[in-house]
Amino acid sequence: MESSSPVVRVRDLHKSYGSFEALGGISFDISAGETFALLGPNGAGKSTAIEILEGYRDRSSGEVSVLGVDPQRAGRAWKARLGIVLQSTGESGNVTVTEQLNHFAGLYPNPRRVSEVIDAVGLASKAKTRISRLSGGQRRRVDVALGIIGRPELLFLDEPTTGFDPEARHQFWDLVRRLKAEGTTILLTTHYLDEAAQLGDRAGVINDGRLIDIGTIAEIGGAEARVPLVRWRDAGGALHEVRTEEPARIVAGLAAAGGEPADLEVIRPSLEAVYLGLVRDHRTNGNADNNENGNSTTAGPVGATSDEEVLA
């Protein structure tokens, strides 16, 4: 961390609604220029946490500083430095894309150019269309455009690509990378783990109102969760799986033992697999943070999930 003070600083943040504890004491920092992904199942407390940082909700206890200011006491000058893309809304949208962006640009002291932002979100051909006549994915792009029109120092993206087709999602990733290159600090929540892996520098995983892991995308979940899996079928058709730090040696052994095994794969668990393992372990083990799977010879909790990166 080269920056002297973090852009976002959260210490022992608690939030209760009546007797329900939505956040049970979470702490993390986001430094300047960093993209931080906040992950977790529905109802885990992600939105509560992000809305406290945005100033929409008051915390029950703990310390929060965003851009050096307590969001609960922040004023308009502070809001001018933020960009907020909320979860999708149902506004009536009786204005065109250009009208809406022109209007919102007028709210900020140093906005981006409206036409550039419309281009950046890929809505140039819809600039004169009323927002109510856009598709769900296109409306979501308007949300993103409104979030960045004010040239924010800190951008909140709460499930920004819900409803995007794959091409739109890739365009959005490019846009986020450009914002990042300009030095924007970004807090992202998403259910698309590939998105978090693509965009995030670091990630935190929230479950049941607690931060169960935090770290860089490469190290989250711990080394054990990333032990590669070798999978093949023997001559009789039976499936074998081995979790091992030395997949090449296993494969070489297979080749030496009896030629080319059927359906051979070496699988390195993706962020999604690691994440699912983390959340499941947290559920089954109560509040114990990390489950040791070790270097076992059967598929661990992380091995049998669907979206895995296939290497070699």
Added chain:
Amino acid sequence: MSAGSATAGDRTTTTGDQSLGGLGGILRLGASRVIYETRVYFRSPDSVFFTFLFPFIMLGIFTAAFGAAGNIGTNPDGTGGITVGAYYLPGMLAAGMLLSGVQNLAVDIAGEKSDGTLKRLGGTPLSPLSYFMGKIGEVLVTATIQAALLILVARFALGIDLPTEPGKWLTFAWVFLFGVITCAFLGIALSALPRSGKSATAVVIPIVLILQFISGVYLQFYVLPEWMQNVAGLFPLKWMAQGMRGVFLPESFAALEQSGTWDFPLVALNLGIWLAVGLVLSRVTFRWIRKDT
């Protein structure tokens, strides 16, 4: 429960809004909100029909339904009096003020609360003052266009004679402006009542409708029982309608009012009280979002 946590390197204080242009910036944004809100209003078919066109429709219906029954306020020998359209014009002008202000804003803002519009605005540096300016300005613009068109329709389509004395038009101006601004604030205040945007019309329209029936908009005020007149007298619509009758009806009709005069000072007093109530309630109840702490 907030532990102070401002870290070193603050670039702004929480009140340092100089970069946003201070009061001048708030007013400039308020003006841009008026244009934005007015544009959105005229693009919303529901608002235009139920708050802008409604008085025209009612004036047309009353004229068509009761026009053949003869004039109102005739001499014993059946001469004189004024047409049904002429009698109902002041009531419809007052109804337009109520609909453009109270019904329009109460339903509109309740909808903006539940559809996420206010939440989005609350995340921007927009001042609530600019937001209020936009809403009230929009009401002033649309209600003025509505009143002007109503008067033009009355004069040229229904052949109703309009007052010629400048003093009457001066009275019209203050009753109209005072009434519309009061109604706009009452609309903002009333928007806090519905629990959701969907229930807003169900909550707001009965209130507005009952007021119109007891305040001399749809029914001739002088035929209502005294207790109903007294109940109506608590609310601003009765006084707006009375003020408008004082402008547009012949002086002889003042005898039909409760006190036998137009009571313009009481019109001003009632509107002043309700304006204060609306201002305070708007200020106290308005939130960008419901904070459930």
